[in-house]
Amino acid sequence: MGDKRSPTRPKRQPKPSSDEGFWDCSVCTYKNTAEAFKCMMCDVRKGTSTSRKLLIP
Numbered sequence: 001m002g003d004k005r006s007p008t009r010p011k012r013q014p015k016p017s018s019d020e021g022f023w024d025c026s027v028c029t030y031k032n033t034a035e036a037f038k039c040m041m042c043d044v045r046k047g048t049s050t051s052r053k054l055l056i057p
């Protein structure tokens with residue numbers, strides 16, 4: 001008893017340790033998760049590098 005081998009490790013990791021998917025806010029440089037469509041600190045949209053007020057046609 002207790003002499004069992006270690007269980008097979010799952011091939012897929014539950015949580016990737018890489019920073020892939022995260023995006024840094026260009027305004028406050030806050031690191032938001034990929035799920036966040038806007039900055040959690042300044043509510044700036046994801047991907048907006050400049051604060052233009054031009055309406056996209």
Ligand SMILES: [Zn+2]
Pocket residue numbers: 025026027028029030039040041042043044
């Ligand atoms: Zn921000």
